[in-house]
Structures are given as structure tokens and as C-alpha cells.
Amino acid sequence: MDATAPVSPPLRPRLRGACLDALPPAVARPSYDPSRTRTGIVHFGPGAFHRAHQAVYIDALLADAPDWAISAVSLHSSGVRDALRPQDGLYTLALLDERPSLRVIGAIREVLCARDEADVVLSRLSDPAVRLVTLTITEKGYCLAGGELDMAHPDIVHDLARPDAPVSAIGYLVAGLRARRLQGMPPYTVLSCDNLPDNGGKLRRACVAYACRLDPALAEWIDARATFPRSMVDSITPASDEALRERVADALGCVDAWPVQREPYAQWVVEDAFCAGRPDWERVGVTMSADIAGYDRAKLRLLNAPHSALAYLGLLLGLESVAEAMRHPALGPFVERLLRVHIAPNLALPRGLDADAYIGAILARFANPAVRHRLAQIAQDGSQKIPVRLLDTIGEALDREHPIDALCLPVAAWLQFVRRETGNGAALADPLAVALAEAGHAASGDAAQDVARFLRIDAVFGPLAADARFVQALRRAYARLGDGGASAVGLALGGH
Template identity: 70%
Template structure:
């Protein structure tokens, strides 16, 4: 691949008319954001929100920093940071994103990264580094982590994200500048709070005065992000090259839907995120809970019920009339009423958006993958909703069907000799092999899993409804789904 045939500022004007391109001059922007961890999700999500804003707010372009791997830098630097986003709807759309104006690899360009963090124009540092990148132990900083040990001993030459954040803040304080806002965009519980605590713990170890300044002046907003972003493959690269007439070394793709909820707690101004469709909210936990119950819970329901019907993908499952109808009623009538919704949140509209996403034929999300780690997902995705429905005296029969379907899924995999992908795989396989098909006995065996069911195993109404649901699924899945609210299962 030669630079002359690459997507770049020089070739942007020559792209075919059907390709969306920046509505601003990328060269006229200024870098106001440093992003750590510019993988596919950042480039398909946060960078796109910023791209939407640069025509009216050109001071919020991005410096993308990989901490170790130079691949993104090596792909995008010859392209002046430009890359293509493919939006995977029934009719795919291609859009060139121009918000990334500098691409660095900290491993090779440490001085440039530190200089950028200290630059007066930078007012926001964002991160998508996955949970392990925060070097946490429980709720705090892992002081024994090798990267943290290194950075505490040599804070001027950091290797960790926390080390770089503190080094940049230290330089700004020394220069008499305001701190930047630090915004985690990884879906971790209390992501901003955990990042703040880790940053302060690190800073206290090297300079208590710096830590006090960060604590008083800097902010670490909480956030939540959502959009399905399949990995880039050669099929995408070839399709993009054919459409653009030039090569793009690293295009990205995602579904058309994207959500970004951000706590409005910035210490030195912020991009006008709401103009690009982001939600500014003081209740990130409420939005997290809505996503967990209305998106993740139904995803698991589809995975286990669909698996029992030998359906392969989410979109395939949504083409099954009985399953699609069951899922919509589960969401609208059983899950949505249990939510303590954030201010301004429209649960029914959110359900409609999720159902549209599930039906998208361009996203091949395999049910077998969603079914992984059921022992970890069932408690947080479904049992919390069941607990609240019980407490409110609401019907729970339909809510019990996905839980019973998980039990049947485990039983089928174990009895067929298929390995489970689950931290409790061995225990679950033993239970599955020991089941007899008798609903009372099989459900009782699963309910002894205290790490999964806890106090719910003692809730008589839940146990009785679960036994009925298990027995109904054992007879015929389609019939169980077709009952009125799942209530007439006997």
C-alpha cells in the first residue's frame, strides 16, 4: 500500500459523492482532547460524536494515544488521522471521520505524549483502555501491579494510563495551568469515581501537594457508552477501498445506534456533547441500570431461549414471530415497570430502539457468544428485575422463562458433552449431567448455587414459578413462549 493511494487530507476532496466527509476543514481544528486507547470502539463512538461538533467547535479535535501498540499510529498517521466508519444498517453508509488530528504511540513517543498532555489547549483526557488498563485491585489502585510499581519509582517516565494522567497533571500544575477533565469511557461501575480514587492514590504516593490540588481542582465524570462495534476484517477493508477509490488501512464499523451518557462535571469547559446527541445526566447509575435490564437482560433471554430453538444469531431470533413477540412483551410489560428511571428517560422509546437494533440483519451477533458466562450474567441481568417485581407484587412468570432456559441450556450442553464458557463451568457441567428432566429436582439442583441465586433461592413464589417455567420449556419452547404473559404455563 503506497501513501499516494491512501485516504488523506490530500485525497479527501476526490472521494465519490456518496461518501460522507467532514463538514469542516480538518486542518483548521485544534487539539483539545487526548484520548488514551484509540481502539475500534473509540474511533467508532466518541471520535464520531466529536466529529459531529468540530464544524461549530473546532477546538475539540483529538490526539489519539496508544500506550504500547503502534498499529493504530502506523495505520492512521499516513492518512492524516482520517479513517472510514461503516454504519451497518440495512443500507450501509460510509463516512470519513476527521476528528483525530494526531496519532501517537507512548512506547516510542513518550516526550510527545507528555508534551501534549501539558499543552494549554488540552482540556479533556478520555480513556477506553478496558478494565485491566486501570490497574485496579477491587475498588482501588493495585499498588503491586508492575506498571504502577514502575511509575511510582519513575513518575517522569510512566508506562500506565494512571501514570500518564498524573504526569500530565503534575506538569500543568507546575506551569500554572488548570487541570484537564479526565473522562473514562469504559463501561465499568462508577468508572469516574474509581478512576478518581486510583489517580489520587497514585498522586499521594509521589506528591501529597499534587494530590490535594487534583482533589480540589480536577474532575472525573462518570459515563456510559453503548454501540455494537464488530472487528475490522478484510471484507470491510476491501468494501471501503472499492467505494472510496483509495485505500484505508484501518476502517471501523458499527451499528447505526450509539449512546453516550455523560455526567456534566467538567473542570475547564467541555465540548457541546448534547448537540451531537449525547445525554448529559447526573444519574449515570440509573442509565446503567436501564441498559442492564432492558438491553442486556433481553439479550440473555434471546441467547438461552434461541439456543433451545437452534437459532444462531440475534437477528435470526427476532425473525421468529413467537420469540420476537415474547421478548417485546417481556421488555415492555415486565422489565420496564421495575425501573427507577432517570429524569427524562423514556423507557418505551428505549425499548423500541433496542428492538430495532436486535432486528438489524447487518449485525451477526451470535447467540452462542451472548450465552457465555451465564452464571455471572443471570444475577445482574435478570434476578435483580425478578427481585423488584416480587417486591412490587407483579407477575413474574414470564421473567422466569429466561432463567429456566439458562438451566435447560446448561443441561443440554453438559449432557451433549459440549464445554461451557463460564467461570463455573465444571460445577455447572456436574449439575447438568446429574439432571433427570424432572422440573422440581433439576431446579432445586441449580438453586443450590448460592453464588448465582443467593437469597432468591428461598423466595417461594420465585421457586414455584421457576419450576413451572422449567417444566413448560421441557415440553415445547414455542408453546411456552406463546402463553399470555408466560402465565398459563401449566
């Protein structure tokens, strides 16, 4: 054999249950035998966020409560099933920190694709051992219009005509509840884990409205006996990529077709309203609270608002990522002052949430160099984000007669960002792109005139546009940013 010939690397085995004992000591693995767990949860939408978040909480409980394992159901795509079924449902979670760590998760007992295995999914929903159904299907998966079920949605039209062969999440949920009622079984709890306001309330109304079209008595039974807790979730989960797969394969010594990654921080707040029992989530860090709206509001104001501030001010400074923006000598300190001095004092916090600790955790998350969160991504859809993230706080600060100049600076940075992007001929990623582009193209740099044009976009500014105190503060902030260039923005930040 030619000694100079390249040697092919040995083929690595696929991650599966038989490989667990052979994993390197540095890789954490289930403290229980995944093959001996029992399905107690059906989850619709086993994408990266669910597998990096809720499934990890369940994984931490299964050693003592093996009957809460997950049947993971994709409604349409077979990708997760095809990746994880050969792996016995196992996959790797990479926690992104200065010292990354890996953990194999065993919470998923089986993986199904409803498009191909509808009968199996329906049988799981009517299994008395299943007491909880959870969802991460994104807002569009709920088939809503104006917060209520869209009866004209093609999937809902299909399911009402063929309720025993559903294609939508709502259709499956009600089909399972209908089967349980016919068999004299109690309902399951339905828990939305998607980031939409009043998620449990919206889901309850959607299921009851759909059921009412099929059988008013079924709708009454669901409304009276099933529960739909509200929840709030939080953790930054970057998309899996080939670099992650390679890192995981090198560390494990075997191939994981679909690992996931997230920051170390995770938060899950759930309303304690379960009709069929629930896991002992408090033991693994889940917060049970009746004030989900309060936690949602805290997240919007204390996490999402400074994210937007970092995005628009950071992009004007020529920065690319959140961590890079936090390292900027003027922007990082400005964001911390914004949080502690101008946002937190105008926010009614839910009971049990420590503002200082929460803000400290947020700042640490932003500064994490292992999570590359692009400012350009956060900057999208500003017309939808600015009102709930910043303008609501400004309105409440005005009611309390608190100063708003610092709060107006990131709003002005958004206007300058729109002005710059449209001036450069770039397309805006925003539902109000046409109206914003018109104002941006007409902008001349005159603060009074430019701000007046943007304030005419009523869908963004609403009644605040008529408040002289806000108008003057926004003009000052816009003028302070000058031409929107890095030098002017740096000077403006230095003055706060």
C-alpha cells in the same frame, strides 16, 4: 500484447487528506479542513469503539469548534498508529443498516503509541490547550482489584518506582496532572467512557490513591480540583474485517487500512462535571445527566436483559444471531412482551428517558439484519450477566408482588443451556464454569432437583435462592422448557 491476458487492477491510493475532495459524492466527509484543527482532547485507547462512537460526536462539532480535535494514544500496541498515521488520522465509519452508508471521520489530529513515544504523550498531557482526557481501555486497563486501585499490579508497581516513565493509564494521567500542577496550570477533566459501573468514581479514586503514594499534596490537589465525570456509552460495534476493508476500498476508490463499523444507533450519556470546559455535546445528541447510574440500570434491564433472553432461548431453538432470533414467530413477540410488560414496570427510569421510545429503538436495533450479533457470544459469562440483567428485576418484581413467571423463563433457559452444553462435552466460557458444569452434569431433567442444584451456586443466586416464590417460578419455567429442545422451547414461548 495478448488480448486474453489478465489485466491487473490499478493500484489504489491510500486514504489521506489530499484524497477527500476526490471521494465519491455518496461518501460523507468532514465539513471542515482536518489539517486546521487543534488538539484539545487526549484519548487513551483508540480502538474500534472509540473511533466509531466518541470520535464521531467530536467530528460533528469540529466545523464550529476546531480546538477539540483528538490526540489518540495507544498505550502498548502500534497497530492503530501504523494504520492511521499514513492516512493523516482519517478513517472510514460504515453504518450498518438495510441501506449502509459511509462517512470519513477527521476528528483524530494525531495518533501516538505511548510505548514508543512516551515523551510526546507526556508533552500533550501538559499542553494547556488540552482540557479533556478520555479513555476506552476496558476494565482491565484501570488496574483495579475489588473496584479500587491494585497497588500490587505490575504496571502500578513499575509506575510508582518510575513515575516519569509510566506504562499504565493511571500512571500517565497522574504524570500529566503532576506536571500541570508544577507548572501552575489548571488540571484537565478525565472522562472514562468504559462500561463499568461508577466509572468516573472508580477512576477518581484510583488516580488519587496512586498520587497519594507519590505525594499526598498532589493527591489533595487532584481530588479538590480535577473532575472525573461518570458516563454511559452504547452502540454495537462489530470487529473490522477484510470484507469491510474491501467494501470501503471499492466505495472510496482508495485504501483505508483500518475502517470501523457500527449500527446506526449510538447513545452517550455524560455527567456534566468538567473543570476545564467541554465541547457543546448537546448539539450533536449527547445527553448530559446527573443520573448516570439510572441510565446504566436502564441499559442493563432494557437492552442487556432481553439480549440474554434472546441468546439462551434462541440457542435452544437452534438460532445463531440476534436478528434471526427476533424474526422467530414466538421468540420475537415474547421478548417484546418481556420488555414492555415485565421489565419496564419494575424499573425506575432516569428523568428524560422515554421508556416506549427507548424500547422501540432497542427492538429495531435487535431486528437490524445488517448487524450480525452472534447469540453464542452474548451467551458467554452467564454467571456474571444473569444477576444484574434479570435477577435484580425479579427481586424488585417480587417486592412489588408482580408476576415473575415470564422473567424466570430466560433464567431457566440459561440453566437448560448449561445442561445441554455440559452434556455435549462443551467447555463453558464462564468464570464459574466448574460449579456450573458440576450442576449441569448432574442434571437429569427433573425440574425440582436440577433447579435445586443450580440454586446452590450462591455467587449467582444469593438470597433469591431462599425465596420460595422464586424457586417455584423457576421450577415451573424449567419444566416448561422440557428437554430444552426447539419444540419444547417453542411451545413454552407460545404460552407467554
